[in-house]
Amino acid sequence: MIAIIGAGPAGLMAAQILSEAGYAPTVFDAMPSAARKFLIAGRGGLNLTHAEDFELFCSRYYEAQPLMQPALDNFSPSDMRSWAESLGYETFVGSSGKVYPLDKKAAPLLRTWIHKLKANGTQFKMKHRWVSWSKDVWQFETSDGLKEYSFDAVILALGGASWPHLGSNGAWTETLKDKGLSIASLKPANMGFNVTYSDIFKDKFSGSPLKNVELSFTDIRGKLHSKLGELLVSQDGVEGSLIYTHSKFLREQLEQKSPFTLYLDLFPHRSESQLKEQLSAKRGKQSMSAFWKRLGLDGVKASLLREVLRKDSLTDSELVAKTLKKFPLKLDSHRPLEEAISTAGGLEFENLDEHLMLKDFPSVFCVGEMLDWEAPTGGYLLTGVMGQGKQAAQGLLKLLQGEK
Ligand SMILES: Cc1cc2nc3c(=O)[nH]c(=O)nc-3n(C[C@H](O)[C@H](O)[C@H](O)COP(=O)(O)OP(=O)(O)OC[C@H]3O[C@@H](n4cnc5c(N)ncnc54)[C@H](O)[C@@H]3O)c2cc1C
Numbered sequence: 001m002i003a004i005i006g007a008g009p010a011g012l013m014a015a016q017i018l019s020e021a022g023y024a025p026t027v028f029d030a031m032p033s034a035a036r037k038f039l040i041a042g043r044g045g046l047n048l049t050h051a052e053d054f055e056l057f058c059s060r061y062y063e064a065q066p067l068m069q070p071a072l073d074n075f076s077p078s079d080m081r082s083w084a085e086s087l088g089y090e091t092f093v094g095s096s097g098k099v100y101p102l103d104k105k106a107a108p109l110l111r112t113w114i115h116k117l118k119a120n121g122t123q124f125k126m127k128h129r130w131v132s133w134s135k136d137v138w139q140f141e142t143s144d145g146l147k148e149y150s151f152d153a154v155i156l157a158l159g160g161a162s163w164p165h166l167g168s169n170g171a172w173t174e175t176l177k178d179k180g181l182s183i184a185s186l187k188p189a190n191m192g193f194n195v196t197y198s199d200i201f202k203d204k205f206s207g208s209p210l211k212n213v214e215l216s217f218t219d220i221r222g223k224l225h226s227k228l229g230e231l232l233v234s235q236d237g238v239e240g241s242l243i244y245t246h247s248k249f250l251r252e253q254l255e256q257k258s259p260f261t262l263y264l265d266l267f268p269h270r271s272e273s274q275l276k277e278q279l280s281a282k283r284g285k286q287s288m289s290a291f292w293k294r295l296g297l298d299g300v301k302a303s304l305l306r307e308v309l310r311k312d313s314l315t316d317s318e319l320v321a322k323t324l325k326k327f328p329l330k331l332d333s334h335r336p337l338e339e340a341i342s343t344a345g346g347l348e349f350e351n352l353d354e355h356l357m358l359k360d361f362p363s364v365f366c367v368g369e370m371l372d373w374e375a376p377t378g379g380y381l382l383t384g385v386m387g388q389g390k391q392a393a394q395g396l397l398k399l400l401q402g403e404k
Contacts, residue, residue, distance in 0.1 A: 001026055002396070003138070003151040005130045007034035008168070009382055010368025011157030012113060013075075013389030014396075015122045021397050024121035025155075028140060029167065030129035035110055036166040037159065041382070042106025048084060049077040049379035051093040060380045062248065064373035067349045071387030074394070080383050087112045098379055130158075132175060153363040153399065155392050157385075160343020160369040161186045170343070172370065180360065182348045188340030189374040190247055192239030193254075193331040201303055206235040208300045210264075215242050217262035219249040228268055233300060236335065244341065245376045251334055251344075264327040266301050272325045279317035288314060297324070342381055344374035355395020356388060363399060365392040 002018060004011045007029035018025045027034070041047070050057055057077060061068040075083075081091045081099060089101040089109050101109055118124070128140040128147070136150045159168025173183050197205075209232050216226040229242035243250075246262075253260040267275055275295075283291035292302050305314070305323060313319050337343065347366050351358055356371075358364045368385035375381055 001149070001151050002153050002155075003028060003149065004155045004157060005029075005138075006157035006159060006168075006368070006370075007031075007124065007126075008157055008159050008368060008385070009035060009038050010159075010385040010389040011155065012117065013386040014155045014157060014365075014367060014393040015117050016113075016120075017390050017393035018396065019117055019120035019122045022121075023397075023400065024123065026123045026125055027117075028125045028128040028130060030127070031167040032126050034114060034124065034126070037163060037168065038110060038382075039106050040163065040166060042104070042109075045100055045104040046106040046109070047098045047100055047377070047379040047382070048091060049080040049099045049383045051077060051097045051099055057380070057383075060375050060378070061373055061384065062375070064349075068373055068384055068387070070354065071384060071391045075383065075387035075390045077379070077383060080379075080386065083386075084109065087116065096378075130172075130175075133179075153365075153396050155365045155367060155389075155396065156370065157366075157368045157389060158370045160346060161337055162188065162191075162340040162343050164338055168369070170337075173346075176347060181351045181358070184345040184348055184372045186337060186346060187251065187344040188247075188334055188337040189251075189342045189344040190244040190377050191251075191337075191340035192234055192243060192335040193237045193247075193250060194333045194335065195237035195329060196332060197233075197237075198307060201307055202235060205233045205300045205303060208233045209240070210238075210266075210300055210304075212268065213242070214265035214268040215246065215262060216265070217246070217250070217253070217260075220252045220256055225249060237331070238329065239335070241377065245378075247334070247376075248344065248374060250331060254331065254334060259330045259332045261328045261330045264329055266304070266324045266327050267296075272321050275321035275324055276317050279320055341377060342374065343369055344372075346370050346372040348372045353395075355398065356392040357395055357399070363396075365396060367392045 002023055002025040004014050004025050004027045007027045011027055015025050015027050058065055058072050084091050084101055091099050091101055093099055128142050131141050132139045138149045140147050158172045161170030170186050177183055209230055211230045214228045218224050225246055230240060231238050231242040232240035278295050292298060309323060347370055353359055356365050356367055367388040375384055
């Protein structure tokens, strides 16, 4: 029997390659139904991949790029689009270059995918949580107690440890460590950060977007990051696309020293001197708030200013202009792994050969978010994990056909 443990997108892609080649793999998963994280990904619009230049696309995997390259060459963004189309789901490129199915949904696509897998001979054993592995015996916890299986080959696709209630809880790290495999500690990726706000600010503005701002900071390697975009004020701090894109570098800064201050230009399309001039105009009998509002300074931006400046400084147009152009946002820490969109760290690539097979345990492969790489949101995660599912399944085919 060929087993795939983990019915997320990485494991399902491996099942597709194997079942299309005439092998009938059995997919085990701890949860009652498959690919729960993939389904949740569809909630905000299933971002399958990205349409930017391929070289730029590959650079999004940071220092893991060379290790991810075989998966990306073998399952490129255009392969991802053809794959969705082969299931009957046309895709489109959004304004930011992100690629979605036409209806942006995950559920119909997943239903069709699983239907096709079953039609091709893939079997599913749900509510089977893999707990241990000794020699040839693989043990699973099930509602009928512990069950033992022996396999000819195994693909582990167990995911990271974010959103653990969806099935991936990172428990596999202990089992694989016991086998002498090296594992980089699991950390949050694409997560929010904690900022200390006043209670008044939190009550009024948590959940508010902060649109059209420019974020800037220098990373631990001395590289300046500066990007226009949108972030979200959360109950505990900040989150949203502009923050997630930089979360790896901000996390690294906090690991070196916390708190860490990044800067926001709250009016990137006006210069400091323009702002100063506008703020210095006569306001007559208008209240400060009404005067600011006329300049476009109101809501969350005005209240942020009140978070860092004393009341008697708010009439100092030079200081206010300076602060609006370089607003210090002090990050105390990052949000926990359970809340993050994805996981950094994991099983190190040095344990694996070029087909993602464990060097010390031939015929056991590992793929997807459980491996030690990270990428920002934007479709890079799904492309990476499905590419690795394909890479390992093709390696296993070679092994089964005696070519390896
Ligand atoms: C809210 C949210 C939105 C997202 N949106 C996007 C997006 O739009 N685009 C994008 O590219 N990515 C997105 N992602 C990330 C993407 O969903 C993941 O990177 C991807 O699902 C990882 O695939 P995987 O197969 O490696 O792991 P998973 O999807 O985590 O699947 C692993 C499977 O293994 C099972 N498992 C774990 N341990 C065991 C065990 N011991 N025994 C048996 N089974 C086990 C789990 O139940 C799970 O089904 C999003 C993530 C979240 C949380």
